[in-house]
Amino acid sequence: xxxxxxxxxxxxxxxxxxxxxxxxxxxxxxxxxxxxxxxxxxxxxxxxxxxxxxxxxxxxxxxxxxxxxxxxxxxxxxxxxxxxxxxxxxxxxxxxxxxxxxxxxxxxxxxxxxxxxxxxxxxxxxxxxxxxxxxxxxxxxxxxxxxxxxxxxxxxxxxxxxxxxxxxxxxxxxxxxxxxxxxxxxxxxxxxxxxxxxxxxxxx
Amino acid sequence: xxxxxxxxxxxxxxxxxxxxxxxxxxxxxxxxxxxxxxxxxxxxxxxxxxxxxxxxxxxxxxxxxxxxxxxxxxxxxxxxxxxxxxxxxxxxxxxxxxxxxxxxxxxxxxxxxxxxxxxxxxxxxxxxxxxxxxxxxxxxxxxxxxxxxxxxxxxxxxxxxxxxxxxxxxxxxxxxxxxxxxxxxxxxxxxxxxxxxxxxxxxx
DNA sequence: AAACTATTGCTATTAATATATACATTTTAT
DNA sequence: ATAAAATGTATATATTAATAGCAATAGTTT
Numbered sequence: 057x058x059x060x061x062x063x064x065x066x067x068x069x070x071x072x073x074x075x076x077x078x079x080x081x082x083x084x085x086x087x088x089x090x091x092x093x094x095x096x097x098x099x100x101x102x103x104x105x106x107x108x109x110x111x112x113x114x115x116x117x118x119x120x121x122x123x124x125x126x127x128x129x130x131x132x133x134x135x136x137x138x139x140x141x142x143x144x145x146x147x148x149x150x151x152x153x154x155x156x157x158x159x160x161x162x163x164x165x166x167x168x169x170x171x172x173x174x175x176x177x178x179x180x181x182x183x184x185x186x187x188x189x190x191x192x193x194x195x196x197x198x199x200x201x202x203x204x205x206x207x208x209x210x211x212x213x214x215x216x217x218x219x220x221x222x223x224x225x226x227x228x229x230x231x232x233x234x235x236x237x238x239x240x241x242x243x244x245x246x247x248x249x250x251x252x253x254x255x256x257x258x259x260x
Numbered sequence: 261x262x263x264x265x266x267x268x269x270x271x272x273x274x275x276x277x278x279x280x281x282x283x284x285x286x287x288x289x290x291x292x293x294x295x296x297x298x299x300x301x302x303x304x305x306x307x308x309x310x311x312x313x314x315x316x317x318x319x320x321x322x323x324x325x326x327x328x329x330x331x332x333x334x335x336x337x338x339x340x341x342x343x344x345x346x347x348x349x350x351x352x353x354x355x356x357x358x359x360x361x362x363x364x365x366x367x368x369x370x371x372x373x374x375x376x377x378x379x380x381x382x383x384x385x386x387x388x389x390x391x392x393x394x395x396x397x398x399x400x401x402x403x404x405x406x407x408x409x410x411x412x413x414x415x416x417x418x419x420x421x422x423x424x425x426x427x428x429x430x431x432x433x434x435x436x437x438x439x440x441x442x443x444x445x446x447x448x449x450x451x452x453x454x455x456x457x458x459x460x461x462x463x464x
Numbered sequence: 465a466a467a468c469t470a471t472t473g474c475t476a477t478t479a480a481t482a483t484a485t486a487c488a489t490t491t492t493a494t
Numbered sequence: 495a496t497a498a499a500a501t502g503t504a505t506a507t508a509t510t511a512a513t514a515g516c517a518a519t520a521g522t523t524t
Contacts (some may be wrong), residue, residue, distance in 0.1 A: 117501085321519070
């Protein structure tokens with residue numbers, strides 16, 4: 057049924073989605089593959105090919121209907137499927153993510169935030185009280201959360217990951233500059249910010 | 261001379277680099293392609309192939325010398341080449357990035373941070389005083405900064421980008437969920453956090 | 465000293481993806 | 495009726511990924 061969509065296509069589709077949101081704000085009803093292609097400096101046939109994986113059809117001479125196309129992307133990429141997550145590490149990055157309003161648009165609901173710093177525990181971030189790490193397993197179990205966003209300092213990353221594994225977390229979105237060692241039934245997505253940056257700058 | 265290295269290889273090399281840093285902390289002197297491969301759940305021949313783009317050689321039966329390999333990656337990816345940047349938007353994300361110590365290891369020096377919120381201007385983040393946006397062009401020019409890290413709210417992203425273009429910024433690392441329209445002589449790197457996340461979760 | 469083993473550094477192969485070009489077809493506008 | 499713009503699809507080429515295999519080498523064991 058669901059044909060596997062490659063990472064690059066997913067990434068481009070989310071960029072198209074950003075463009076579509078922007079067009080909606082501007083009350084523009086139609087958009088062509090050429091317009092999208094020019095904004096992203098890619099080929100327009102690439103855009104049409106990407107859109108092909110959605111169940112959407114455009115119209116000759118007019119292009120795509122902005123609202124329809126946006127919804128198609130949301131359906132295909134599962135924006136409406138709620139994904140419940142908790143944040144581990146209430147530093148600046150954890151706080152930034154907790155406050156970042158856009159995540160809910162994409163189906164990511166952040167339900168709790170944890171730290172082991174007594175000065176932070178009890179403070180409120182975006183309506184959530186920072187909880188003690190010791191409560192993590194109970195909260196995750198009660199609210200059926202299996203995604204953790206890991207934003208602790210690098211040197212605590214592995215020990216925290218071990219702790220998350222024990223708390224039956226199954227997916228770790230890893231923002232630390234550390235490669236984690238976890239059992240096979242746990243998946244890690246390394247955000248690898250610097251890797252991304254170097255792709256951009258190593259040739260500068 | 262410098263053969264072009266593909267994005268995926270660069271990304272993996274930075275992950276190897278994280279592993280190597282970790283091995284150094286643990287005082288381990290040698291590492292094999294198999295060890296790296298197992299940590300990242302990839303093939304060991306892939307690791308050797310990636311390492312091949314560096315000017316590094318391992319030893320049969322022993323593997324690679326951790327310190328040497330780490331330095332090779334740093335040289336090839338230009339960690340020592342200083343890249344000067346400024347942050348635009350002193351919200352949580354901007355603050356997180358400003359405080360994130362690891363960037364300097366990769367050659368990224370953040371020299372200034374800007375906002376247009378009067379309540380924020382003048383405050384100190386990681387030794388830098390938050391400056392008024394109006395000072396941006398002058399500071400960029402004086403300190404020869406041509407990279408901007410854009411962390412303003414999405415709805416101000418395009419207008420801020422226009423402002424940066426006027427201030428002769430040449431590279432924009434865009435953390436906002438907005439596709440920017442800029443002249444051809446300005447490069448944008450979309451961090452696209454949600455795109456990355458959806459690659460990870462759309463099949464969950 | 466000889467046999468064994470682990471590991472690199474290649475090479476080869478296959479599959480997957482990206483990128484670009486092209487064009488028939490459709491729809492709207494003139 | 496004609497022209498123009500856009501999709502949808504096909505095709506071709508290039509690049510990249512992923513894997514497998516093996517000779518050569520350097521240690522280890524017997």
